[in-house]
Amino acid sequence: MNNDLNQHSRSGYRAKRRKTNLILNSLIIIVLALIIFVAYNIFASGDSDNTSQPKQKPKTEQVKNEKKTDDTALNQESAKTEEAAKEDTGDENETTQNDQQQNNEQAEEASTEGTDSSQAVVSDGGSSANVIRTIENPAWKPVGTSQTGQHTPVYNSNSVDWQEMLNAITYATGLDQNNMIVWFLGRDRSTTNASIGTVSSKDKQQKYRVYIKWVDGEGWVPTKVEELAKIDR
Known part of the structure; x- marks a missing residue:
């Protein structure tokens, strides 16, 4: 059990x-x-x-992509700026050339049409023994100017004032600027707002000393021309 x-x-x-x-x-x-x-x-x-x-792209890659985008935009903007600058320079050069051509034409027209040679006073000799004869003409007129405001003579061959002084010399002598050598162009200290230029033809057969005076609002006007025996600066 x-x-x-x-x-x-x-x-x-x-x-x-x-x-x-x-x-x-x-x-x-x-x-x-x-x-x-x-x-x-x-x-x-x-x-x-x-x-x-x-x-998400790594931050480094994002920074690189952003920099590439900024550089591309900057390059495009720089290219546009350079192109605009070239266009402005081209326009400025073209304007300067047109102005010079117009000034030359005005001077040539004045020398051939605007001068009354019958009023010219020609005398032998002049201010020095180097002067063959002296020419003065009360019919000479100012050659015109594109300048405004108070005038101060500028003796810089690239200036508008210089070109307008050459126009007055061409007007008085009849010497073409393409056939002109400028030996001297400076201030006439004997009077205010006046200049003296010594020029010749390129073959030096024609030699002149030209006196010009500034007229406000009208430009340079010849006052006296001396024909020289030799170049005298």
Whole structure:
């Protein structure tokens, strides 16, 4: 009887143990399943975020791209500025050439049409022994000017004033500026707003000292021409 009781107790213990093991194994399986599910959701959401959001360029690459864009814009602007400067220079040169041509034409017209030679007073000799004869003509008129405002003589070969002085010399002598050598052109210290020019033809056969005076608003007018025996600056 004792043996039957012991055997029954052992059988109950084993059954209870198997039941406990079954419950524990089930719980383990459930926990593992939950872990796997949670892990899957985490990885799946991470891949989705990476896919939906575009990759940002590294800051270094962005800076390089921005610098390239700025350099390109700067180069384009510089090219436009240079082109505009060339156009302005070309227009300015063309305007200067046109002005000079117009001045030459005006001087030539004045020398051929505007002078009444019948009123010219010609006398032998002049201010020095180098002067062959002196010519003065009250019919000489100012050659015109593009200058405005208070006038101060400018002895610069690139200036408008210089060109207008040459126009007056051409007007008085009839010597073409394309066939003219200017040996001297400067201030006449004997009077105000006056200049003296020594010129000759390129073959030096015609040599003159020309006195000119400034008239406000009208330009330079010749006052006296001396024909020279030799170049005297």
